[in-house]
Amino acid sequence: MSLHWWRQSIDLVNGSLTKSRLISHAARIALVYLFASIIYIYFSDRLVEVFIQDPNRLTSVQTFKGLAFVAFSSLLIYVFIVRKERENERILHDLDAKVKERTTKLEEAMFLAESTSKLKSEFLANMSHELRTPLNAIIGFSEAMLSGVYGPVNERHREYLGDILTSGEHLLGLVNDILDLSKIEAGSMDLEQRVFSLKELMGSAVGMFREKAIVHNITLECHVEDGVDEIVADQRKVKQIMVNLLSNAIKFTSAGGTVRLNVRRAADTIEVSIEDNGIGISSSDMLQLFQPFHQLESPLQKKYSGAGLGLFLTKRLIELQGGGIRVESEKGGGSIFSFSIPIKGNV
Amino acid sequence: MGKKILVVEDNEINRKLFVSVLRERGHVVIEAANGREAIALIVNELPVLVLMDIVLPDMSGDEVLRTCKKKGVLGTTKVFALTASAPSDIRDAGFDGIIPKPVRVLDLLETVQEALEVHES
Numbered sequence: 001m002s003l004h005w006w007r008q009s010i011d012l013v014n015g016s017l018t019k020s021r022l023i024s025h026a027a028r029i030a031l032v033y034l035f036a037s038i039i040y041i042y043f044s045d046r047l048v049e050v051f052i053q054d055p056n057r058l059t060s061v062q063t064f065k066g067l068a069f070v071a072f073s074s075l076l077i078y079v080f081i082v083r084k085e086r087e088n089e090r091i092l093h094d095l096d097a098k099v100k101e102r103t104t105k106l107e108e109a110m111f112l113a114e115s116t117s118k119l120k121s122e123f124l125a126n127m128s129h130e131l132r133t134p135l136n137a138i139i140g141f142s143e144a145m146l147s148g149v150y151g152p153v154n155e156r157h158r159e160y161l162g163d164i165l166t167s168g169e170h171l172l173g174l175v176n177d178i179l180d181l182s183k184i185e186a187g188s189m190d191l192e193q194r195v196f197s198l199k200e201l202m203g204s205a206v207g208m209f210r211e212k213a214i215v216h217n218i219t220l221e222c223h224v225e226d227g228v229d230e231i232v233a234d235q236r237k238v239k240q241i242m243v244n245l246l247s248n249a250i251k252f253t254s255a256g257g258t259v260r261l262n263v264r265r266a267a268d269t270i271e272v273s274i275e276d277n278g279i280g281i282s283s284s285d286m287l288q289l290f291q292p293f294h295q296l297e298s299p300l301q302k303k304y305s306g307a308g309l310g311l312f313l314t315k316r317l318i319e320l321q322g323g324g325i326r327v328e329s330e331k332g333g334g335s336i337f338s339f340s341i342p343i344k345g346n347v
Numbered sequence: 348m349g350k351k352i353l354v355v356e357d358n359e360i361n362r363k364l365f366v367s368v369l370r371e372r373g374h375v376v377i378e379a380a381n382g383r384e385a386i387a388l389i390v391n392e393l394p395v396l397v398l399m400d401i402v403l404p405d406m407s408g409d410e411v412l413r414t415c416k417k418k419g420v421l422g423t424t425k426v427f428a429l430t431a432s433a434p435s436d437i438r439d440a441g442f443d444g445i446i447p448k449p450v451r452v453l454d455l456l457e458t459v460q461e462a463l464e465v466h467e468s
Contacts, residue, residue, distance in 0.1 A: 125432065128431075128432065129402060129431045129432055132431040132432075132448055132449060133358055133361065133431050133448070134360075135448075135449045136358075136361050136364070136431060136448040136449040136450055137358075137360045137361055137364055138449075139449040139450075139451075140361070140364045140365075140368075140449060140450050140452050141364055143451065143452045143453065144364070144367075144368050144371075144452040147452065147453055149368050149371050149372070149452065149456075150367070150371055168449070172449060
């Protein structure tokens, strides 16, 4: 009964090890039994014959001797098995203690990790709030004065107020990007997936750049295939991705150029491509394109400002939603940035 | 007697910004720097519109809203949240609207105008 029990419980903990232990144990018992039997059979009759000469008595002694051997060897096997059983119980007990100890340690580690990540998230939320608060005054006052809320401003003041506003907005963009990235890295960026019209979102994203395109004499085309409409994704993040990619495309395209947005539906994904015929990217730069804080070669860096966070963040935002991004480009031959995201959200 | 707008904001400079642009547009503005003052002004001055910062020194804007609702002192008063939290951190706590900071002044003035017109009709 108890033998059966420990077999089962040990088997549960470590099947193969226990089986081989059992087999070797059984083999040892059999071997000892075999050896003892041979010696006994070989020598016992001779020994008895030395002491007993009366043939009648000899027969009865020999019968008794056989019974005694069976009894004795049974006892021996029983002792062997009991000893082994105890040993196995001890092993099982040790194993149990070890499992308990490790579980406690694991629980402690998990608790620590959870509280650290919670602290990180709280710090980021707090930081975000602290950085935005002074920007509220910088952007708010310059915008209010610029739009004449406090009365007329002269041309020179207007220009400088515009500079304060643009710089404030630039700083806000950087703060938002850095905080978003930190959140993604800390694993505390939540996806708010819901159904929305991708077609409408594309329209409004392109709409944001119409004026800029006209000012820079760039043709901005938008082609959304039939069958692209509602998807499940994080609307705000998809918008952010589109704004980043479109603003890059326009930034690196010179006057007279074209930026073309294509949106089409594949089986379970939406494929978006943003094509420009701007300055393009050399193959050596392509490798570092999606690295954080990376800006392409220095002459470009002087002409086109930026912190080099945009593409890295864009890539992370796409990956977060279960998609991927790739780029085809040639120096001087324009670039195509294509990404895909699942239609039914990242599950 | 113009309709009163209550601005609840603990940061002095930001309070100055909100109050000044609203006054320039001819609104009657009263101000509070913390939750306790805000509740007292809502009870005693019956503002038509409240623009409330969420992070206040003594209690959160959410709590101020909850307290006022529980006391039943809001009546037809509309309460808008002014929040400097990242858009992804904003959770709706039952405000009539959420205005993210940094505030776009022209949008703010438009939102206020709309809220007052709704109140009038």
